[in-house]
Amino acid sequence: MKNLSTALTFLVALGVSSVEARDTIKIVGSSTVYPFATVVAEEFGRADNGFKAPIIESTGSGGGLKLFCAGKGPSTPDITNASRRIKMKEVKLCAKNGITDITEMKIGFDGIVVANAKSGPTVQLTRKDLYLALAKEVPIGIMDGVTGPNPYKTWNQVRAGLPNIPIVVYGPPPTSGTRDAFAEIALSGGCSEIAWIKALKKKDKKAWKKLCRTVREDGPYVEAGENDNLIIQKLTSNKDSFGVFGFSFLDQNKDKVKGAVIDGVAPTFDAIASGDYKVSRSLFFYVKNDHVGVIPGVQEYMEFFMKDDAVGEGGYLVDKGLIPLxxxxxxxFQSDAKSLAKLVR
Amino acid sequence: MNKISLRNKKEKRFQLYGKTAVLVAISFLAILLFNIFSTGISAFKQTYVAVNLNIPLDVNKSEINPRAELNKSFLKMFPEIQSRTERRAALSLLSKGAKYEFEELLDKNEGKIIEGYHWFLASADLDMYIKGTVKRQGDTAGRIDENQMKFVDQLESKNLIELQSNKYLLSSADSREPEMAGIKGAIIGSLYSILIAFLVSFPIAVMAAVYLEKIASKNKFSDLIETNINNLAAVPSIVFGLLGLAIFLNFFELPRSAPLVGGLTLALMTLPTIVIAARAAIKSVPPSIEEAAIGMGASKVQTIFGFTLPLAMPGILTGTIIGIAQAIGETAPLLMIGMVAFVVDVPGGPMDASTALPVQIYLWADSPERAFTERTSAAIMVLLAFLILLNLTAIYLRKKLEKKW
Structure with a gap:
């Protein structure tokens, strides 16, 4: 009994001591922004500015915004990373909990690549090919408006000229932001190249979304978990398979895998930066302005992140695979960081 | 006659099945260990590049910009460099950490001339080429391109590249530069968590076991408690993470990502394991000893603390160590309370943000940088060493404390 009560007093005592404010920035959010934000955090901590290195958790974009919008005060994160823009729904949730003053920072782009083993076939894909190969429902026959379960099993069935190998694509699971972006940009981009489907978008957006963004579940698309290194291992052991992941992983594994040309453009640094390579998205982070001046270093971190030697053309984040703005x-955005420009949506 | 030979054959077959089963299990273990060791062993070595320094005595060392000075000295070794691209290519062979090593060197040699070749940390890309993790293909190797390869070849021909032991791996916390990343932060975070888990769960579990086994009367209610404890031991660990989130973070408002909360959550998880082990151990103490104690006039409390518990201790400790070993390898509950995070500083106490060893392994396995692969395996090796150490302690304690009667 004595032990139990000591343990309880211990707990209560700690509970009291933790109410005081913290001196370390807390950051949550996207797993895609995580590898970049952590580099900045480390540099920020090492820089001679008197601030500690921020603590960063990888919770996913949605999970991060949920924590971010949960309220104000030291127990909530100061900053959240996102691999997409904040949604209207999330702005409202934030406002409901008293957070109305947010600053939005866009840090750069991330390309999504379709890659295969270096010794595998070299292919030229289009977004339409990707849609036809990976969507759950595709147009069947020549009649407009007729769709059915995806019948394609090999790439040359999708389009003559592609190699005669079975469709096997390793990609992230539905919880992943990469998967959302891939479905949104690559699949629906290809889908809308079919005239009647493009017309459907105006008529019935819901049906269009369902048709264009649902990934097939009958085998050819293999969910390989959130770990992109695992996908690369699988690609090297199965030469006829493809994988979907972020550009930074392609960049790190150039000796093992190669990125497929999509719509005539190879996934290179320059092509993504110029926007010629279509399958790319913007990366963001959001700052709770009420915490500026309360938690030490929030604004300084924000300005540190947006410096040219971090996110600029020759910056250290570019070495890590970020495509600069x-x-x-x-x-x-640099001037927004200085003035703490309020997000208006 | 026939029947006997049939029975003998059956016996032989049975033995063969058993042997095959053991062999399969061992070969799986061997493959796993071989895989981890063969990839991880190289992480204990680290590539260094020699830079020819020449810093005269009359320079005020605190006024030097270490990065610029180091870069200047390094570039001087390649007088043929003209373009900015070439400069960048050459400099990218040095790690970001080289700057800090240079600062250290300056501090150490305050008031002395620094000259001659000094070793500095190489970048992870160069490190992987030197270790042979990425193979040379023509004039490139992984992320090392033609521009950089010229300099690598030059340095190699002059023997200015060397593999030394990796002092960062065990002495620094996490970093996004693989060559500077270490597991010290994670090890200390794990130790704090485990210590707290032990301090909280052990006394509570032992008291609960003693009460249930020796003091409580057997009725429906105690049966209910027993069933619940047994069920609790089978609950997936993520559920304890959610419980920890609700109680320690949301109700007690303890800081997120702190080993204290991690330890408390792990304590919840190991509690049923220890209770069950302790009850079994207490049950196996021969009743004759307790009866003798009572017969000699000892009270119930005296009997329990003087005889039952000391005799049951080896069993209780074995159970506790198994529970703690399980907790050391746990990531799922730590995810919920925010210990799966990027933390650059080594935690100074149980209230500082920290990660734990299995979490570090998970985070590294997920990193895009290739050089983290070998470090992931190295971290697994350290975790395995910890587990072996714990199990050896369990065996030792059991042998040492065991009483024969």
């Missing part, structure tokens, strides 16, 4: 956009 055009200079003018970057300048806008």
């Amino acid at each position: 055009p200079a003018s956009t970057r300048a806008k």
